[in-house]
Amino acid sequence: MKKIIVAADSFKGCMSSSEIGAHIQTVTHELLPAAEVTVLPISDGGEGLVEAVVKNGGFLRQEGMFCDPLRQPWSAVWARKGSEAVVELAQCSGLGLCQPRNPALASTYGTGLQIKAALNAGCKTIYLGLGGSGTHDGGCGIAAALGVRFFHQGKTFLPTGLTLDQIEAIDVSGCELRNFGAQLICLCDVTNPLFGSTGAARVFARQKGADERLIGQLDRSTEALTRKVEAWQACSLANLPGLGAAGACGLMLKGLFNCEIRSGLKQLLQWMRLDEQLAEADLIVTGEGRIDAQSLQGKVPLGILRHAQQANVPVLAVCGQLGMAKTTLLEAGFCDVLVLQQPSMSEQESILHAPQRLQEEWRHWLKQNLPRQELAEKSVSVS
Known part of the structure; x- marks a missing residue:
C-alpha cells in the first residue's frame, strides 16, 4: 500500500x-x-470548513474580532483566496458558543460581520458554510449586519427567534452585499425546508435547547415571516429544499439576497481536487x-x-x-x-x-x- x-x-x-x-x-x-x-x-459546510479550505484548498486564514450568538465580542476566522471568501457560520453562530442554549435569543449577527469583513477586503464571491448553528433567527442577524433594517411599530430592531413574528417591514436599500455587487453562495447538504414537520424548528431546534412550546412558536413564526417575505419580495420560498439549514437562514439569504445553494461537500471536494x-x-x-x-x-x-x-x-x-x-x-x-x-x-x-x-x-x-x-x-x- x-x-x-x-x-x-x-x-x-x-x-x-x-x-x-x-x-x-x-x-x-x-x-x-x-x-x-x-x-x-x-x-459538509459546517464546523471545520475554514480549516479544510486553508489546509488543502489554497485559501489563506483571516482573523478578526466579531461577536458571538449573544453579541458579545468574539475572535473568529474566515478564509480568502483572491476575490473569493469562505465564511463558516459555526465560527460566530455555532451551537458550542451558546451557553446556555436558547435559539429564542441567539443571533447570527456575528456571521454577518464576518461576511462584511470579506466584502470590505474586496471579495466578490462569498461562500457561506451553513451548519452547526445554535440559532433560529431566519438569517435576520446576518442581514442586519449587512445593512438590512427590520421594523416593528415604526422602530428598527434586531430580530431573534423570539421576535420573528414582530417584523412588520424590511428596508434593503442599505444592504452592503447588494451595494458591493457580490454573490453569496450557501453551502449545505441538508434538504429541510423553512417550516413544517421537516422544517428547521421541528427537526433542529430541540438540540439547540428549545422545548416543545418554543419549537411550535419558532415554526409558526418562521412560516408567517416566510409568507411576508414572499409577498414583499415577489418570490417563492416555502417549498425550496435546504432553506431550513442553520436555523432557517435561507429565509433571508434567499429571500433578500437571492443566494445560490450548493452542496457543501461537492464544493469542498472540488477545491481539494x-x-x-x-x-x-x-x-x-x-x-x-x-x-x-x-x-x-x-x-x-x-x-x-x-x-x-x-x-x-x-x-x-x-x-x-x-x-x-x-x-x-x-x-x-x-x-x-x-x-x-x-x-x-x-x-x-x-x-x-x-x-x-x-x-x-x-x-x-x-x-x-x-x-x-x-x-x-x-x-x-x-x-
Missing part, C-alpha cells in the same frame, strides 16, 4: 478531521514507513462521529464513497458509533467499517478513549488486511 487518503468528517465534541488523520498517519508510519498518508480535513488525489490512492478512509441511515442519504461518507467508486479505490468507514447494520454499509460499497465505541463503554467513555481506540482499530485492520493486499499487488505486477 503506497498511498492512503484520510477524508473523514469531524467527530463532533471528540476529534477534528485533522486529529483523526493524524492518528491514522501515526500508526501507518509505524507499520508502513514508506507509505504516503494524505489528510484532507472534510466538512479529490478526484486527482484518488488517481494514485490505494485506499481512502472516511467517516463521521455516528454512522446511521442518514449517512447514506448524502452526508460525507456517502459522498466520499461515490467519488472513490468512480476511481475504483476501496473505502474504509470509521465511526464513533454505528447506528445501523454493518452489512448495510458493506452492501453500499464500503470495504469495511471500524467502530470505536465498545459495548461496555458509556458515551462519555467512548469520547474520552476515542483517539486510543482509533489507533488500536486501525493498527489491527492494517495487520489483518495488509498481507493480502501486498500479495494481490504482487500477483498483478507479475501478470
Whole structure:
C-alpha cells in the first residue's frame, strides 16, 4: 500500500478531521514507513470548513474580532483566496458558543460581520458554510449586519427567534452585499425546508435547547415571516429544499439576497481536487462521529464513497458509533467499517478513549488486511 487518503468528517465534541488523520498517519508510519498518508480535513459546510479550505484548498486564514450568538465580542476566522471568501457560520453562530442554549435569543449577527469583513477586503464571491448553528433567527442577524433594517411599530430592531413574528417591514436599500455587487453562495447538504414537520424548528431546534412550546412558536413564526417575505419580495420560498439549514437562514439569504445553494461537500471536494488525489490512492478512509441511515442519504461518507467508486479505490468507514447494520454499509460499497465505541463503554467513555481506540482499530485492520493486499499487488505486477 503506497498511498492512503484520510477524508473523514469531524467527530463532533471528540476529534477534528485533522486529529483523526493524524492518528491514522501515526500508526501507518509505524507499520508502513514508506507509505504516503494524505489528510484532507472534510466538512459538509459546517464546523471545520475554514480549516479544510486553508489546509488543502489554497485559501489563506483571516482573523478578526466579531461577536458571538449573544453579541458579545468574539475572535473568529474566515478564509480568502483572491476575490473569493469562505465564511463558516459555526465560527460566530455555532451551537458550542451558546451557553446556555436558547435559539429564542441567539443571533447570527456575528456571521454577518464576518461576511462584511470579506466584502470590505474586496471579495466578490462569498461562500457561506451553513451548519452547526445554535440559532433560529431566519438569517435576520446576518442581514442586519449587512445593512438590512427590520421594523416593528415604526422602530428598527434586531430580530431573534423570539421576535420573528414582530417584523412588520424590511428596508434593503442599505444592504452592503447588494451595494458591493457580490454573490453569496450557501453551502449545505441538508434538504429541510423553512417550516413544517421537516422544517428547521421541528427537526433542529430541540438540540439547540428549545422545548416543545418554543419549537411550535419558532415554526409558526418562521412560516408567517416566510409568507411576508414572499409577498414583499415577489418570490417563492416555502417549498425550496435546504432553506431550513442553520436555523432557517435561507429565509433571508434567499429571500433578500437571492443566494445560490450548493452542496457543501461537492464544493469542498472540488477545491481539494479529490478526484486527482484518488488517481494514485490505494485506499481512502472516511467517516463521521455516528454512522446511521442518514449517512447514506448524502452526508460525507456517502459522498466520499461515490467519488472513490468512480476511481475504483476501496473505502474504509470509521465511526464513533454505528447506528445501523454493518452489512448495510458493506452492501453500499464500503470495504469495511471500524467502530470505536465498545459495548461496555458509556458515551462519555467512548469520547474520552476515542483517539486510543482509533489507533488500536486501525493498527489491527492494517495487520489483518495488509498481507493480502501486498500479495494481490504482487500477483498483478507479475501478470
